[in-house]
Amino acid sequence: MQLKGYCYLCGAELSKSAMKNHIMKYHVQEGATPCALVKVESDLYWLYVAAPLTCTLGDMDQFLRDIWLECCNHLSEFNVQGDRFELPLSIPWADADPDVKLIHQYDFGSTTECLLTVVDHVPLPFDKVDLVARNVPMEYPCRQCGKPAAYILTELVYDEDDPYVCEECAEQHDGEYGYDMMSAITNSPRMGVCGYEGEMDRYNFRPEARELPKKITRGRKKAASPDTPS
Ligand SMILES: [Zn+2]
Ligand SMILES: [Zn+2]
Ligand SMILES: [Zn+2]
Incomplete structure (x- = not known):
């Protein structure tokens, strides 16, 4: 199964591989910020992220925490794929050549792993590490009645x-x-893991208001201690 996704620049709904071609064909702008276009994958979830070449791996780490990962401030690291070589977070994206693959791991207890692939270095209309495309949220049926689960x-x-x-x-x-x-239910590979509650998962696709926070307002008790060390 493959999840389609939305382009956050124009709203096009495409498969993961078609999205890459779409971004390269329609959204590369001469004179815009030189960026690494980075594909991020974890399980069925995927993103395309623009990383200005002057931004660092640390900026990407923060972006991934905000959009997918953060539950209780666990440690994280980047490695070069196939090599347990930890990369300093201060490395700029200018140093990550096209086709390089990086592994990002968040939380060394209940680890969530992301594979990052540098698609290319191209000028894109972003001035910070930011979202270009994201998979459509997965729908899960209720175990009791089969309606969409919450x-x-x-x-x-x-x-x-x-x-x-x-x-x-x-x-x-x-x-x-x-x-x-x-x-x-959140649009994140960390759903259900540790204390992850998705408060930071605020990029639900709303072209007219893409940064509106999606706060969970339901009156439920908070888990006793989400920050159990791990
Ligand atoms: Zn587009
Ligand atoms: Zn946690
Ligand atoms: Zn139900």
Whole structure:
């Protein structure tokens, strides 16, 4: 299964590989900021990210934390693929040549791993590390009724194929599951892991208001201690 995605510059909906061609064909602008166009993949999730050549791996680390990863400020690192060689976060993207592949790991306990591929160095209309394209959010059916789910039951994540419930069934089965064990469905490979709740997952596709925060307002208790050391 392959998830399609949205171009955040024009709203086009395309497959992951077609998106690369689309960006290179329609959004490279002479005179814009020299950038590394970076493909980021983790599981079924994917992004295309523009990284101005003067920005560093550290800037990308922060971007990935904001959009996909941050739960309780775990350690992270970049390695060159196939080589356990840790890269300093101060390296600028100018030094990452086209076709170079990097591994980013967040949290060395319940690790979330991302593969970053430098597609090319091209001028793009961005002045900081920023989102160019992102996979369409995956839809999960509720384990009880089959409607689109709103929550993941985090205690079932590792044992069951369908740990998802919808809003309605979550209310009805409140006693059974308990709100402590649920977190909102997010468009992130870290969904359901550690204390990840997606508060930072604020880039849901809304061309007219792409930076509006998507805050989870449901009145549920917060997990007792999401920052268990790991
Ligand atoms: Zn586009
Ligand atoms: Zn955590
Ligand atoms: Zn349901």
